[in-house]
Amino acid sequence: MNDETILNNLIAELKRGTQVLAVLGQLHQGRYGYSLLQDLGEKGVQIEAGTLYPLLRRLESQGLLKSEWDTTETRPRKYYVLSPLGIETYASLLREWKALVENMEWILKEN
């Protein structure tokens, strides 16, 4: 493995940890899969479509999201929103994240 690949892999690992938090953070209102993908992209969170859609399903199966089919328009579209458990979990995750960021700044500052 060359150096660039190693770096890219490490960067991907770093980002992967933050993906769930970012996704949950966007779902206080109901969102369609594709528009969520675009919004995240616009805000700088690069997530693959092939990763996001299965992730949404998984979060739903864990009870953190609720989904519904919107049949009001010409084609039916599925949208996801945070469940009550999801809202709680997001709040906890956010706290953890802030603590993590503080710790990281502290430890990184020493260098």
Place this chain on the structure above:
Amino acid sequence: MKKEYIERYIYAVTKRLPLAMRDDVSAELSANIQDMIAQDPENEALLLEKLRKLGHPRVLASNYRGKERYVIGPEYYDDYINTLKVVGVIFVTVSLITGFLEAVTGFSNPGIPEVITAVLTGLLDNLWSALLTAFAWTTAGFWIAGNVGQKTNTADWKLSDLPDLPEPNVEGISRFGTVVELVVGVSFGLIFVTLMRNGLPYFNQPVINPLIPFFYLSIALDLIVGIVKLAYGQWRWPVVLVTTIEHFYGVIFAYVFLSSDFLSPSVFQAIADNSKFTFAEAQSGFATGKTVLIWLIVVGTILDIIQIAVKWLRSKSKV
């Protein structure tokens, strides 16, 4: 045409998923894909680009499935490979011996070419199926251990569970090399013994026959040395011991065999008849050859024993 590509893609993904998930994933994917190409629905290039972003159907399907599934999981892999090697060696050795015995019981009075072809074909047939069987059993065993039932609790281990240390400073023995040595040595040994038993032209059968049990003993010693080497993996004292015994035996046996009249005089006659050497010259030529060969074997074996002894003593003196 357009719609079909989307449907075919979704089918390629969902056919790899469990039944329960298929309808739901299918509907959701369809909706998402339509969204992704909404700006230009008839554009095939756009469709391809978006589908590629979703990923190869196999990859997307495994993302939907979620948890990683292995035949042999990463935590078992190293043990699996090592077990494969050991089981493989055992199966191969057993199959070689049975193959040889099978091949040879069919004959009453075979000549050299028949014995060799029979043994080699027997060995190869058995070798391949032995390797396959070893692989199948080992893989099945590890698959069951890893995937069936609860995961073993890796947290609950005790200090006494830890394996003994290999002795430091002692030279290792290549497993693969030992296996090759064993397989080649035993098979050629068996071929040779069979030929001896069935009689070769120009060989003095009455002189050879009493020596045949000692041939078998020599093969058995080789087998033992091979097994001990595999078991210890290092030049520790048991390995040094059996190797030295085997070497001594080899030298003594070579001496006894070579200095006996194992060739019948007819061979000298044949040489005399077909060349410009006389019977007496042929006979003395062979005698000289035998002496040289004996000396070579003795010197070679002594050097080898010295080498092993040095290795062993060196390991003892290092602290």
